[in-house]
Amino acid sequence: MRRIYTSPNRMFVGLLSGALSDHGIDCIIRNDYLGGGVGDLPAQECWPELWVLRDHDEARARQIVEAVLPRQPITGEQWRCPTCGEWLEPQFGACWRCAPAVDP
Numbered sequence: 001m002r003r004i005y006t007s008p009n010r011m012f013v014g015l016l017s018g019a020l021s022d023h024g025i026d027c028i029i030r031n032d033y034l035g036g037g038v039g040d041l042p043a044q045e046c047w048p049e050l051w052v053l054r055d056h057d058e059a060r061a062r063q064i065v066e067a068v069l070p071r072q073p074i075t076g077e078q079w080r081c082p083t084c085g086e087w088l089e090p091q092f093g094a095c096w097r098c099a100p101a102v103d104p
């Protein structure tokens with residue numbers, strides 16, 4: 001098994017899991033329910049992780065992840081929404097939880 005992606009944002013991990021499944025790549029999400037351990041464990045070790053079951057799917061899975069996620073290089077650090085406290089990836093300028101739906 002190979003770990004393909006990890007993020008504090010469960011939504012992305014689930015989105016990518018669905019995308020890989022759509023391409024016939026078997027994958028699992030680990031740490032899906034470890035969020036409650038944050039505080040006792042290093043936070044990053046509690047993030048949901050997306051793993052592919054077959055090592056030879058890794059390269060294709062990474063291509064799909066790249067295609068699904070926002071394309072601009074990720075710079076900066078995660079930030080925390082001042083309204084709801086959600087941790088957000090640096091490439092996002094607005095909180096997905098609080099912000100009204102925006103047309104792409």
Ligand SMILES: [Zn+2]
Nearest residue numbers: 081084095098
């Ligand atoms: Zn928010």
